[in-house]
Amino acid sequence: MIIEDYPATIRYVLSTRSESTPRSSRQFPTHMRDMALKDAQVWYTEGDFGYFATQEISRKDWVIGWQHFSMRSPVILHFVTERPMVAVVCIIKGKLSYDLSGHGNFIMPQGKYGFYYIPPHTENSTFLAAGDHEVIYFSFSADFLSSFVSQHANFQELYDAQQNEVKRGYVFPVFKIGVEERRILDAMKLNNLLGPARLIFLQARINDLLISYFSSLEIADGSHLREEDQRERFRDIETFIQENYHLPLKIHFLSRKAGMNQRSFEKGFKAYFGVKAKEYIEHLRVKLATELLKNSDMPITTIAYHVGFAGTNYFSFVFRKLQGCSPREYRQRFSGNFL
Structure with a gap:
């Protein structure tokens, strides 16, 4: 069981063989400082393959991570989380192929977002084609996740996996990042508020994104129920015709x-x-x-x-x-x- 309750984070390590030793830093190079987000912690790695960077804003209940990958050639990165991770992952640019421990391979295309469970202390990997890729993830503490467990059976499964540090990854329904979701994500990245106001703003936008996801999930469930209802009606009609x-x-x-x-x-x-x-x-x-x-x-x-x-x-x-x-x-x- 989880003793300390705070959200997990992701760290990437280069898997593909590199001709030179990768260089890591806790800040962007001088010529890239304009990419730095206010109040965010930076993890930056570069080499002959290109570079990858994560910027995070952390609170007790959530972490927002902005990830950029600029690859000169195809690259495989390993990623590990030290704690059981429940996160929303949004693919802003590019297409990422993941190999999630206990789940297997799956592809997340540009313009999609969904919930994931990533088991702790397991080696996972992602394949990135040459080019630029951008991802935003939102990691949640168990306490924060418990506040919306009752929203859908999926979230009870996520919560139980996180509480029990299950070693198998889970992938839940993914949906299109529509105009409203993109507006929420852009607002998080571009806002210029300072101090507590900034954190309140980010918390509100996280809630907005979760509401959008819940709405999409309800629509998908409703569609499934309507299809099942229609099948039941046609089965009844078939019986009626035969009789x-x-x-x-x-x-x-x-x-x-x-x-x-x-x-x-x-x-x-x-x-x-x-x-x-x-x-x-x-x-x-x-x-x-x-x-x-x-x-x-x-x-x-x-x-x-x-x-x-x-x-x-x-x-x-x-x-x-x-x-x-x-x-x-x-x-x-x-x-x-x-x-």
């Missing part, structure tokens, strides 16, 4: 019974069954008709009405389309089946 195939089943009637407008019903039915509702009904009726033609002496006209066709002409047309012969020819072919 009432002999009735004049019109599409507008079935759509009303499913509680959907006709356009949505027709589109959803085809997506679920692979055929249009009309085709599904015709296939079912013809299938039932073939059994009667093979195994009974019921007149063809009677069979047509019995399985739900309005007349023999259309019955014969549909039957020939699906079976390649007329109902009469089909019966003759299988006449030996009926005793």
